[in-house]
Amino acid sequence: MDRRTFLASTGLATSAALLSAPALSQGAAARTLRFVPQANLANFDPIWGTQYVVRNAAAAVWDTLYGINDELVPQPQMVEGETLSADSLTWNFRLRPGLLFHDGAPVLAKDVVASITRWMPRDPMGQMILAIQDELVAVDDRNFRWKLKRPYPKLKYALGKSATPCCFIMPERIAATGNTTMITEYVGSGPMVFKRDEWVPGARSVFEKFARYVPREGTASWMAGPKRILVDRLEWVVMPDPATAAAALQNGEVDWWENPISDLVPLLRRNRNIAVDIADPLGNIGSFRMNHLHAPFNNKKVRQAVMTALSQEDYMRALVGDDTALWSVLGGYFTPGTSSYTEAGGEALKAKNIARGRQMLAESGYANEPVICLVAQDQPITKAQGDVTADLLRRLGMNVDFVATDWGTVGQRRAMRNPPAQGGWSMFHTWHAGADTVNPAAYNALRANGEGAWFGWPNVPSVEAGVTEWFDAPNDGAEKLALDKINREAVDNVVYAPTGFFKSYQAWRRNVTGIQKGPLPFFWGVAKS
């Protein structure tokens, strides 16, 4: 072979290899939606673990009996209808015809009963229902009956809420797994099939349209209505680095990014192929929790002094920046913009009076006890809040022991009830999704039932009384009164300190349509051209 022949044959071989390289056709690319989720889908049991990312993926794979719409009203989803006895104790539910699991088996009432049974002990509302449950039985294939010992007006809300854990319906054999054991089989009842064989935890999760799913009629709204999947395939691509995710979105390598950081939003907005909008109108509430068990925050007056001094504006500017469309100052504990939001008794939340705070601290009897302030540095939200709090407490004249650590350690240490000097803690920072804080139903952070309360273990019977009144409220007026009471008592006793209300953005390529604003990414109704 001479040199020319060699070069020619090598060139031909190279071209052939290049041409043979597989590439997605335009049509195939349009049928695949590539999504960058907020976090890695590390496990896929939405009852065993309660991370939001698991719930978000699970909502595409498993359907619910009811689903809340964008007005937070539960609508029938897998249920065709229900009846309630005159004494409000017996509910009879009938399933829609044609419901199928992904393995082709019909969804039966016994599957529903098993799913509810697994969900109840794991959910705050479920636990309340379980405590008053008389019986839960499958009457036949499509009907089941739920008898209670006393009325529970918010039963449909409990079955359709978006707060974790949601009551997802699984086959009986899977739901029979104890709720302390992770399920290993992912046979869904929803509009998308989870491709377990393509799941690379930490990198990629793949879902395919379930062709035999029967959507409801009407208009989709959050968890309610027809869940019509308009793409063939959904790929979740985990990107730990926000700059890489931004570049991939600009380059068209991904289509939708769930939570771009605010620093990168101006860059994305400059790209005419990218749309940026608020992700969730229900937003989030920033917070720090003080330990009610030990000094100094077992003293209500110390807690009040801190809350009086804090400026939510400082927190929000540190956390979100100067884009005031994204944040606001709170006068209450419930989600702003919803019917449950109240500022009753909430003046102290907006006081931001450092001089008054110092005076109150002096009057409280604070004896310079160290404040062990846990701050997870690997979570931008907690880090920003922690820096502001440390500065606030020092300006107040408190003895701050700033513990810079990671989220895994905060998660462990905050569960310890020991005094701060013996490995315990005084305060930590976190945030709550607005969908969870919309009312007391899933609002763990606001509960004040001592030993049974969330970390910090506040014990305020008047708050608990308000919660009970809300659950028992027969109408909107009574609910409103209960919410006012909860807010007033929670502020007065500083169950926790809200640091402001903030929203975040989502971004997507403009060839993607149908994206809803909501507490989680809804993949139904989303199309890609």
Place this chain on the structure above:
Amino acid sequence: MFAYVVRRVLATIPVMGLVALFVFSLLYLAPGDPAAVIAGDQATPQDVERIRASLGLDRSYLVRFGEWFFRILQGDLGLSIFTNLPVTTMIAQRIEPTLSLMILTLILAISIAVPMGVIAAWKQGTLIDRAVMGFAVLGFSVPVFVVGYVLAYIFALELDWLPVQGYTPFARGFFPWLQNLILPSIALGGVYIALIARITRATMLEVLQQDYIRTARAKGANQSSILFVHALKNAAVPIVTVIGIGIALLIGGAVVTESVFAIPGLGRLTVDAILRRDYPVIQGVVLLFSFVYVLVNLAIDLAYTLFDPRIRY
């Protein structure tokens, strides 16, 4: 020689045992609780306790170490706390991208750095020498992630020649595989090229002063033969040593590179596992890395005999 290899392979067993003990103890003593991470931020203390118990994390050190070590002896690395998948499966899912990245980086680095170092030594004191050394200083000084971002900006966003992120398995074709790995390999290779180029230059300078080089010149050998046959072969032992040591650099650098370029490799798996305190995965990956490193050291020791016939085992 064969006996030596067998002895060295057998010697890895106690080394790996010590590594296992060290890794397990370190993780046991480290703060953090996987149960708290699994349960999520909104979980109640009861949820966390329930998960701890279900994972067996409430048992004593000795019981947990004993169980784990016994499984290791059977080749079972256990199940991931978070995914419930076997650790071996998770490693198998991630090993190809990391191996690909490291091999390509190694090829790239050696094929660039060795000639650079040789030429710099040959042209000592000239502009070429200074340029090579300047590049080496730059390679050492600029962090991998900065190089990564700059490369992605130029070649992916501005020129649209290469993808920003991701990995295409080799089975789907050589070119798609290569496309995804070019930028990460260059980014990761920077430090490695600098290291090898510097050591090559330094060693070559020493060798080029030797009498046998003068003899080779006197007998009329051409320059490339002197540099690459006579000198480089004799300078090879320290260069090979540094290449071996640099494998550890590559493993560390892969963690950052895989994050910047969203490559689903072992580096990212390690970081994710550490942040979540996924003990079985951390233990499995560290054991694997240690084993690879031990094998690389063995391979280097054996390679010495190829370059220097005086070395015998």
